[in-house]
Amino acid sequence: MRVMITIQHPGHVHFFRHPIAELEARGHEVHVFARESDVAIQLLEAYDIDHEVLAGESDSLVSLAAVQATYELRLLRRARRIDPDVITAIGGVAAAHVASVTSAKSLVFYDTEHATLITKLAYPFADTISTPACYRDEIGAKQVTYPGYHELAYLHPDRFEPDPTVLEEVGLNPETSFAVVRLSSWDASHDVGHGGFDDPRAVVDRLEDAGLHVLLTAEGEPPSELASYQFETSPDRMHDLLASADVVLSEGATTAAEAAVLGTPAVYVNPLSLGYTAELEEEYGLLFEYTGDERHARGLEQAVSVIEEPAETWERRRERLLADRIDVTELVVRQVETLAQARTSGRATPVPNPDHP
CATH class of the missing domain: 3.40.50.2000 (Glycogen Phosphorylase B;)
Known part of the structure; x- marks a missing residue:
């Protein structure tokens, strides 16, 4: 399958680092796109993750709108060339918008209830919205919950061992x-x-x-x-x-x-x-x-x-x-593969049992 991942914050690199490796190890194509951010790009390079930077940084809400529009337009062009099965992201504004005008499925991860601008722009267009079980908002039929936190995608002991040096x-x-x-x-x-x-x-x-x-x-x-x-x-x-x-x-x-x-x-x-x-x-x-x-x-x-x-x-x-709590990397990989299978088979988007993510 073909997967597109969008990165707009350093934390997104940490979250997707191990799922990218797992998906590639399973033979899937993974395409990573980012918005300019010094630390995020440093992390992508430190972890040797192939990526393409599609837009610059913003320094205000006004410039953010222009940067976001540029990012989404360029992401759409890449999606039309790649023909992804799934586009996934944290927050997922660009991922959800681009997937909604292509044949791709969108998978949005989020855990920040008060980020209402992002949720209003992303959630109506997303196919699946995956949140920790402790997330306070009820989103509806698109929502899948799981017993974990974003941080357990990269700090679970199966994924990380501290280096005291x-x-x-x-x-x-x-x-x-x-x-x-x-x-x-x-x-x-x-x-x-x-x-x-x-x-x-x-x-x-x-x-x-x-x-x-x-x-x-x-x-x-x-x-x-x-x-x-x-x-x-x-x-x-x-x-x-x-x-x-x-x-x-x-x-x-x-x-x-x-x-x-x-x-x-x-x-x-x-x-x-x-x-x-x-x-x-x-x-x-x-x-x-x-x-x-x-x-x-x-x-x-x-x-x-x-x-x-x-x-x-x-x-x-x-x-x-x-x-x-679970190793969230395993959840991310499973949900991406499930959505990709739904897209290729033409089935409706499945919603896994939250008790068995």
Whole structure:
């Protein structure tokens, strides 16, 4: 079969990395297309994934519309040449639109309930929408749910083993207690008007007072007075670092969830709750979500308190999570193949039993 995958964010590379390898190992053609993004393209190159960049970056909602239109037009031209059985993506605006005017089936993965612009543009055109079971919105007959998280497509222990040598790259020794702090840029379409930490400087000071070395990672430029806390490592080593940290504080949900499924306690500071962040807190106690007016102060105190817990606490909680949740790569491959078979046979799009993904 022939599959097209569209990439518009670094997280999409991580999510599809192993499904691409699995599909190619099974003899299928996989064509990867991307929109310009420094980190996403770096990751595609680091993982040696063949790809074509179809459009540039955007720096505002207005320019995003123009870039998206260019991307979709060029993706449509490729689809008419390739004649794919399935076009798949996270969010899936371009994938769903292009598939709807070709004979391809579209498979959209998503886990972000508040990204209403993306869902309004993609969902009506998609054939199948695959979401974690904890996703709070009910989409209808197109929706397939599964017991897992996007992060388990690439951080499940069957897919990932942390490499502790990353500590040498960032100038730490194995005995050093440290926190990773992730600051968001807040310029994504679903982030407009929101914010996380009141004062990143106060975050760093409080963690250092608690005896933690602080490593800062930021989308865009961090506050100038905190530039010395930024670390240098290749983007494909970030998960090695999260796995070694004592605690992770993040304005972004993805980084917080990545830490949590790796067994590193994560504090998520953001006014917007998500189905998967809530479940990681309520069911497994691996993530602590702070969304209210006092989120900055309360999140900081939680971060300081979790380092007093023994490491066995987090290991035990992660083991329970892994016993409950699936290797999402297997799900992605199965759903792509099922849709491709439906397309070639002319059958209606099947919806697998959510209890047996």
